[in-house]
Amino acid sequence: MNGSTQKHALFPIKNVIGFGLSLLLTFVAIALGVSHALAFGPVMMIIMGLAVLQIIVQLFFFMHFTESDGPAYHIIGLAIGIINTIAIIAGTLWIMTFNSQVH
Amino acid sequence: MFEHIRSFASHFFVTGEPMIYASDVAIVLFLVGIIFTLTYLKKWKWLWREWITTVDHKKIGIMYLISALLMMFRGGVDALLMRTQLALPNQTFLDAEHYNQIFTTHGTIMILFMAMPFLFALFNIAVPLQLGARDVAFPFLNSVSFWLFFFGALLFNLSFVIGGSPDAGWTSYPPLTELGFDKGPGENFYLLGIQISGIGSMATGINFLVTILKMRAPGMTLMRLPLFCWSVVASCIIIIFAFPALTVALALLLIDRVADAHFFTMLHGGNPMMFINLFWIWGHPEVYIVVLPAYGIYSEVVSTFSGKKIFGYKTMVISLMIISVVSYFVWAHHYFTMGASAGVNSFFAVASMLIGIPTGVKVFNWLFTMFRGRIQLKLPMLWTLAFIPCFAMGGATGIMLAVAPADYQYHNSYFLIAHFHQTLIGGVAFGLLAGMYYWWPKMFGFSLNERLGRWAFWFFNIGFYVCFMPQYFLGFMGMTRRVYTYSGDTGWTSFNFISSIGAYLMGIGFLFIVVQVLYSIKYGERDLTGDPWNGRTLEWAIASPAPHYNFAHIPEVTERDAWWDMKARGESLIKVNQRMAFKPIHMPKNSGLPFIMAVFFFISGFGFVFNWYWMAALGLLGVGICMIVRSNNRDSEYYIPAEDVEKTEAALGRV
Amino acid sequence: MSTLNHYKEPEKQSHSTTSELLEYQRHDGPLNILGFWIFLATDLLLFACLFATYLVIRTHVDGGPTDKDLFEIPGFTIETILLLASSFTGSLAVYEMRHNDKKRLLGWLVVTVLLGLGFIGIEVSEFLSYIREGATMQRSAFLSAFFTLVGTHGSHVSLGIIWMISIIRQVAKYGIEPINARKVFIIGLYWHFLDIVWIFIFTVVYMTGVVS
Numbered sequence: 005m006n007g008s009t010q011k012h013a014l015f016p017i018k019n020v021i022g023f024g025l026s027l028l029l030t031f032v033a034i035a036l037g038v039s040h041a042l043a044f045g046p047v048m049m050i051i052m053g054l055a056v057l058q059i060i061v062q063l064f065f066f067m068h069f070t071e072s073d074g075p076a077y078h079i080i081g082l083a084i085g086i087i088n089t090i091a092i093i094a095g096t097l098w099i100m101t102f103n104s105q106v107h
Numbered sequence: 108m109f110e111h112i113r114s115f116a117s118h119f120f121v122t123g124e125p126m127i128y129a130s131d132v133a134i135v136l137f138l139v140g141i142i143f144t145l146t147y148l149k150k151w152k153w154l155w156r157e158w159i160t161t162v163d164h165k166k167i168g169i170m171y172l173i174s175a176l177l178m179m180f181r182g183g184v185d186a187l188l189m190r191t192q193l194a195l196p197n198q199t200f201l202d203a204e205h206y207n208q209i210f211t212t213h214g215t216i217m218i219l220f221m222a223m224p225f226l227f228a229l230f231n232i233a234v235p236l237q238l239g240a241r242d243v244a245f246p247f248l249n250s251v252s253f254w255l256f257f258f259g260a261l262l263f264n265l266s267f268v269i270g271g272s273p274d275a276g277w278t279s280y281p282p283l284t285e286l287g288f289d290k291g292p293g294e295n296f297y298l299l300g301i302q303i304s305g306i307g308s309m310a311t312g313i314n315f316l317v318t319i320l321k322m323r324a325p326g327m328t329l330m331r332l333p334l335f336c337w338s339v340v341a342s343c344i345i346i347i348f349a350f351p352a353l354t355v356a357l358a359l360l361l362i363d364r365v366a367d368a369h370f371f372t373m374l375h376g377g378n379p380m381m382f383i384n385l386f387w388i389w390g391h392p393e394v395y396i397v398v399l400p401a402y403g404i405y406s407e408v409v410s411t412f413s414g415k416k417i418f419g420y421k422t423m424v425i426s427l428m429i430i431s432v433v434s435y436f437v438w439a440h441h442y443f444t445m446g447a448s449a450g451v452n453s454f455f456a457v458a459s460m461l462i463g464i465p466t467g468v469k470v471f472n473w474l475f476t477m478f479r480g481r482i483q484l485k486l487p488m489l490w491t492l493a494f495i496p497c498f499a500m501g502g503a504t505g506i507m508l509a510v511a512p513a514d515y516q517y518h519n520s521y522f523l524i525a526h527f528h529q530t531l532i533g534g535v536a537f538g539l540l541a542g543m544y545y546w547w548p549k550m551f552g553f554s555l556n557e558r559l560g561r562w563a564f565w566f567f568n569i570g571f572y573v574c575f576m577p578q579y580f581l582g583f584m585g586m587t588r589r590v591y592t593y594s595g596d597t598g599w600t601s602f603n604f605i606s607s608i609g610a611y612l613m614g615i616g617f618l619f620i621v622v623q624v625l626y627s628i629k630y631g632e633r634d635l636t637g638d639p640w641n642g643r644t645l646e647w648a649i650a651s652p653a654p655h656y657n658f659a660h661i662p663e664v665t666e667r668d669a670w671w672d673m674k675a676r677g678e679s680l681i682k683v684n685q686r687m688a689f690k691p692i693h694m695p696k697n698s699g700l701p702f703i704m705a706v707f708f709f710i711s712g713f714g715f716v717f718n719w720y721w722m723a724a725l726g727l728l729g730v731g732i733c734m735i736v737r738s739n740n741r742d743s744e745y746y747i748p749a750e751d752v753e754k755t756e757a758a759l760g761r762v
Numbered sequence: 763m764s765t766l767n768h769y770k771e772p773e774k775q776s777h778s779t780t781s782e783l784l785e786y787q788r789h790d791g792p793l794n795i796l797g798f799w800i801f802l803a804t805d806l807l808l809f810a811c812l813f814a815t816y817l818v819i820r821t822h823v824d825g826g827p828t829d830k831d832l833f834e835i836p837g838f839t840i841e842t843i844l845l846l847a848s849s850f851t852g853s854l855a856v857y858e859m860r861h862n863d864k865k866r867l868l869g870w871l872v873v874t875v876l877l878g879l880g881f882i883g884i885e886v887s888e889f890l891s892y893i894r895e896g897a898t899m900q901r902s903a904f905l906s907a908f909f910t911l912v913g914t915h916g917s918h919v920s921l922g923i924i925w926m927i928s929i930i931r932q933v934a935k936y937g938i939e940p941i942n943a944r945k946v947f948i949i950g951l952y953w954h955f956l957d958i959v960w961i962f963i964f965t966v967v968y969m970t971g972v973v974s
Contacts, residue, residue, distance in 0.1 A: 119885045170783060244793045244797065245794075245797060246791070278816055303790075309804055313797050313800045313801055313803075313804070314797070316800060317793055317796050317800065319799045320796065321792065321793055321796060322793075322969070347800060347803060348802045348803070348804070350804070351804050351805070351807035351808035351810075351811060352807065352811050354808060355808060355811035355812055355815070356811075359815065359910065362899075362906070362910060363906075365901075366899060366900070367900045368822075368899050368900060368906035368909075368910070369900070369902060369903040369904060369905050369906050370815065370819070370910075374824075374904035375822075375824040375900075375901070375902050375903055376822025376823060376824040376902045377817060377819070377906075378818060378819055378822065378903065381815055381818055381819065383814070385811055385814075388811070409784075442926075510900050551971065690841075731924070734929055737923075738925075738929075738945075739930070739932065740927065741936075742940065
């Protein structure tokens with residue numbers, strides 16, 4: 005959090021670190037995908053993990069996620085949103101594989 | 108040229124149906140009547156200034172209520188037409204096509220254009236007043252929501268006279284609804300009408316959630332929040348997380364229809380079941396969106412008319428929250444028969460049954476609240492008392508349906524029809540009516556006549572059981588939903604005939620409500636105290652109807668049931684007015700922009716319906732321009748001077 | 763002064779950081795920011811449904827081109843880098859705003875818009891090249907889902923660009939004050955959110971196609 009509003013002395017160090025991390029995570033994902041070092045399953049597991057790390061980078065380095073006026077209701081809201089997102093995607097995949105042999 | 112126009116008109120307007128011609132005449136006469144009256148009384152300016160441009164939550168609530176009652180009338184007429192057709196075997200009152208259209212519009216209207224706006228009416232009227240706030244968090248957005256609902260509903264209802272009604276059921280399953288099987292514009296009307304009003308619903312969900320979280324009066328902690336507000340929180344949480352699924356389902360089907368894509372087609376790899384999956388990701392939570400606020404209303408009513416604080420406040424809150432989360436994990440029970448794996452069906456069966464537990468907790472809490480209370484059988488309480496056994500039965504048959512293997516027997520039979528009408532009428536409609544009677548004096552400053560209300564109550568209730576109990580048996584006897592006729596040797600005649608009688612009794616009940624409203628406008632008891640029921644929450648601490656700014660001084664809350672607590676301490680807002688100086692009040696300005704923006708949405712939707720893309724693009728452009736105008740507007744607030752506040756309060760006899 | 767949002771909650775003291783921030787100073791600042799976070803949660807669900815649809819019919823190619831045939835690493839990598847960079851410059855805009863530097867704030871917003879335009883340009887040319895190869899939306903369920911998912915993200919970005927231009931105009935006109943601060947902060951949230959969605963398109967759509 006950069007709370008101070010007056011001085012211009014500081015370099016936006018946090019933002020630069022965030023950008024560096026997001027680029028790094030992207031290149032690691034691409035390198036893993038291109039190298040064919042691992043099978044499809046493990047690669048996907050790892051790059052999904054990297055994508056989750058990217059969310060954390062965006063939220064904490066760029067989006068001022070912890071700032072709030074009063075209780076941090078937006079964090080609760082987003083948490084429920086993420087639970088429901090997982091429910092929709094995982095649930096749908098689980099349900100809709102019923103006729104995967106057809107296609 | 109003339110031939111050209113004639114051929115266009117014969118496709119554009121619905122023709123060849125005497126009932127629709129009669130309706131055309133009625134609609135035209137009605138519109139002419141309205142225009143004439145407004146012009147004669149010179150009320151156009153008044154209409155624009157006081158209603159169309161208003162951002163006042165109380166007025167928006169009243170507009171929602173009027174729309175919802177009109178839609179209840181239309182949906183109810185649809186129901187009566189269906190029951191007339193089914194009263195006897197082999198009838199030709201309606202043909203198959205016409206019957207399909209009627210059950211489609213009945214379902215869609217009752218859920219999306221009756222129950223939802225009725226709820227939003229009560230949200231708007233009660234929530235800010237219960238919180239001790241002066242408006243909702245986003246008054247402008249609130250107006251946008253209303254007008255999007257209004258024009259969405261208008262677009263949907265327009266299909267009755269222009270283009271032809273949708274006819275694939277309120278669930279609109281592909282592949283039947285794909286272009287190959289359903290050419291007509293009716294289905295497009297369905298997709299766009301719901302889409303437009305759905306955007307408004309989502310905005311309402313965000314609006315009320317933020318209002319309750321951020322705009323409570325000082326001292327009103329979350330655990331001092333009235334239960335109706337808690338139920339609105341639960342409902343809004345579901346709205347904001349479930350409506351996107353509907354948006355996507357409808358959008359993808361529309362893309363299939365207008366852009367020839369293959370999401371849900373039978374060819375080129377499409378998967379129709381995916382629509383059904385997305386639809387119910389929204390569709391099941393939707394029933395909790397409408398029923399949870401009804402639970403909130405029952406809680407307020409039971410507590411007020413038993414003269415006791417609610418029993419088990421905390422468990423009420425916890426069960427609301429549990430329902431709002433678990434409701435998200437039950438959607439597949441709408442298509443157990445699809446043939447998903449045993450694991451899927453078991454999971455969703457168990458999750459569905461689990462919902463019964465928090466609901467049961469609530470029922471016991473209502474009963475214990477009444478226990479040893481001084482129960483006053485006023486109209487809201489009557490409807491609440493009728494709700495409990497009715498909903499318990501509907502819940503029990505719901506558990507039967509949740510048993511996946513047994514569901515293969517009941518699926519899409521009249522057993523299901525009876526079940527969901529019992530929960531949606533017994534649970535939601537009873538609650539909406541209880542809420543309407545309860546808050547009516549606060550909205551309009553007079554109470555509705557009790558005697559006529561009792562006639563309505565008994566006709567509607569007896570009619571309900573006469574109508575729907577036989578349908579459980581019809582389901583067991585093999586009658587499936589959406590059949591437009593049957594032969595006499597099925598043995599279904601007597602139950603169907605009884606059911607139709609019940610439907611007409613309910614219709615008479617509705618007429619009594621209409622008469623009751625009209626009678627009470629003239630002769631209803633005026634509410635001069637602002638607290639006709641000896642209420643417990645803050646909306647009863649101010650005058651009826653509430654002044655524009657709601658609270659001259661924002662009340663300080665020290666207890667749950669804030670107004671009850673104030674009364675117990677001999678405190679009142681009148682005394683606060685006497686003690687403290689009036690200050691200017693900061694309020695949002697009225698704006699015509701929401702109305703104009705919704706008109707553009709309507710134009711765009713109409714263009715998409717008939718694949719007139721220039722018109723659709725024009726509409727969207729207009730929407731965009733409205734948004735930019737709004738973004739650049741820096742003059743959207745004003746102050747009511749302190750003297751004006753004082754004058755208003757004095758006129759209300761509150762200084 | 764009495765306002766719509768009359769009451770400041772007692773818990774507020776524990777998060778005193780926001781009380782100095784310009785975007786929280788008007789009564790509607792905290793309301794709009796919380797409301798926008800919740801809107802982002804709904805948008806997240808919207809994309810969740812599109813991702814779910816994509817994953818279910820990803821392999822339904824109907825004999826047409828598959829994801830492996832279509833996607834090329836340089837194209838989507840450049841798109842990713844452009845969008846990540848624009849997310850970074852967007853965050854710098856908020857940083858400069860909080861240091862009350864109007865010129866740099868405007869500068870970074872303009873850079874963000876340009877990067878966004880670059881992203882959209884490459885995406886459109888990618889779509890056009892697919893269409894030229896006959897991989898149109900009408901070809902198969904997979905392609906319908908691909909174009910809809912990626913296109914929905916693209917139209918979000920396009921809307922964001924128009925919105926940001928409108929905000930640049932307002933900042934130029936009225937300077938850094940509570941209303942504009944709120945607007946810049948909120949468009950920042952929107953922009954970073956679209957970056958997050960893109961990361962998942964990158965992973966679930968493009969990388970999956972390349973790896974499989």
